Amino acid sequence: MEFRALVALLESHGELLTVRREVDRNYELPALLAQAESREKAVRFENVSGSDYPVVGGVLTSLRRWAMGLGLPLASFDEPNALDNYVAGAVASPLPANVTDGGAVAEVVIRGGDIDTGKLPAPLFFSGDSHPFISAGLGFARDPSSGQQNVGFYRVPVIDRRRISLSAGPTSHLRVIYKAHGESGKKLQVALAVGVPPALQIAAAADLPAGISDVDVAGALQRKPLEMVRCQTSDIMVPADAEFVLEATVNLDDWVDNVMGEFGDQYGKTNSPTAMIDAITHRRDPMFHVIMAGMNREHNFLGRMLGYHLRAGILDNLGEPFPTVRDLCIDMTPQRTGMRAQVIVSVDKESDDEPRAIIDAIYAMQFGRFPLSMLMYRIVVVDQDVDIRDHREIDWAIASRMNSAQQFLVYEDKTGRGAAVTRLGYDATAPIGLRDALRRPDIPGEEQYRLDDYLLDD
Known part of the structure; x- marks a missing residue:
């Protein structure tokens, strides 16, 4: 299922709010997004200052929404361990992706001097954040030892109009890829996709073991192969139906500190290399997915994977x-x-x-x-x-x-x-x-007595 298809489903279920007034991407948009999440609603901001692109957030905030995004009955994950068992089945039987020659994500291609990350509605979330952040981006990079693509959620500080950074934590596979390329001196190209299929978001959040393809597991989760397309400037494969893709070359000699309000309601500081954007591609009418940072529902719920x-x-x-x-x-x-x-x-x-x-x-x-x-x-x-x-x-x-x-x-x-x-x-x-002294009081045969049975009319 495409990201926008899930947004449309939420709207049809009355679970999507729409804000048509202009909002400032910095602080105002995050404040309103957090309030929407607290009401268990997704929200679309149609008019974000300084950007031509609408923002959507508060999407994957519950197991019910995850089931919806995978095209499953809404109660699929209600039972304990149901999600674990479903993911285990997908890991055991991955569904390889289909590679296509083109996709909606490349309907518009921006290169060279026309690239300007300031036109993307990436917010400043909190007063102590060091940069505006792209919070819902999935990073794609190739492991030099295996040749396999790694996919993961990375917070992405926007440094200037041409530079970003895929911020990899200490346990991240991307951190290992950075180290390997630094030692080899080989060029490292990456891609960042925003507005990707819910199945891929769930698979990427699971931090699957090395050697297991997040993309193929995502296909199994949604019971349909993902459609992947080659980037414009590298051999990185990205979702053909993503809303945006940023293609970039990493500069392992130029590292930047960044600070962001984290999921545990504290600030987190990391250090990662900068990346020069080579191209930005997007759909003709894209929407920009923003995951509310900090201790908020969509952020925390994806972390549960x-x-x-x-x-x-x-x-x-x-x-x-x-x-x-x-x-x-x-x-x-x-x-x-x-x-x-x-x-x-x-x-x-x-x-x-x-x-x-x-x-x-x-x-x-x-x-x-x-x-x-x-x-x-x-x-x-x-x-x-x-x-x-x-x-x-x-x-x-x-x-x-x-x-x-x-x-x-x-x-x-x-x-x-x-x-x-x-x-x-x-x-x-x-x-x-x-044990006997500390046993819990119980009512013998309690399970056989149902109050509703006693409230029925004779």
């Missing part, structure tokens, strides 16, 4: 040494976890030592090329009678079953980032000897 990859990897590693592990949940809700994630583990323990051993094992795991602990804030182990997807249940278990100082674990930071990211472990299970 990282949890899919983490959950599958952790469960796989725990399976043999810890057969008593029954389920696992990755919580990436910033209001509870800040800039990192927490892991909730359900266990049917056979000894009181198991929870600590499980916590130790998870913190010792690798996430691709990096320690998993870089992404974690805390790990909580609970008994099977606790709903690991209900934060109120987790709080109850911590308050009710942590009766010993030995059940609270503090791990010194091992990433060199200081005490602010010290890791925590909670053994919130009932000691085996106290």
Whole structure:
């Protein structure tokens, strides 16, 4: 499904607001976009100061919207682990893309002196942001070792009319590509696509393992191959139906610091190389996708896809040494976890030592090329009678079953980032000897009694 097709669907469902008054892209547009998201609405700004292009945001803010964007029934991901299982199926059976000779994204081609990023409605979101940012761009770059294209979400500071930067974090595959090209001295060309199919946004947000094609997984997610087209100035392949594509050459000798309000409601600083834009292509009537930065719904919800990859990897590693592990949940809700994630583990323990051993094992795991602990804030182990997807249940278990100082674990930071990211472990299970005393009250046969049955007329 094209990005604009999802926008049209939202409009037909009454879930798209339209702002026709002129709005300033800096601060005013973000403030209004955040308010629209809080009302669970997408929004289209038809008149953005200094730009000829309308802005659309607040699109992929719920599992229901994700199902809509994949052309699935709206309740497809309502059950626990339904999304994880669906993505796992797509990873196991990817659908290769179709390569086309042309596409709507190249209906207009801008080169040379006509290139001006200032005409793109990239906002300043927050008072401490260092640059205007393109927030909904998917970056495409080729891995020099495998030749495979990497696709990922990258925040993109707009530096001047011809220069941007694809800002790659420390665990990003793009950071590895930058390093490899810097060592080889080879030219690195990249592309940035804005307004891409929802399936590709979901696949890119999942941070799939190296060697797995995000594009092919996206095809499987939407049950139809993506249409890809070659860039105007490089061999990079981009979605043929994207709204915009920026083609650029990276200057690995020119790095820039950038600061942006992040998903955990704090500022984040990164350093990345600049890229000179060689061409901008777009549809004849394009719309510019903006993801509201900071601790806001679309931003945070796409971030949850990282949890899919983490959950599958952790469960796989725990399976043999810890057969008593029954389920696992990755919580990436910033209001509870800040800039990192927490892991909730359900266990049917056979000894009181198991929870600590499980916590130790998870913190010792690798996430691709990096320690998993870089992404974690805390790990909580609970008994099977606790709903690991209900934060109120987790709080109850911590308050009710942590009766010993030995059940609270503090791990010194091992990433060199200081005490602010010290890791925590909670053994919130009932000691085996106290299980009977700490059991939860229950109503025998409760599930057979339904109030609605008793309210029916005789």
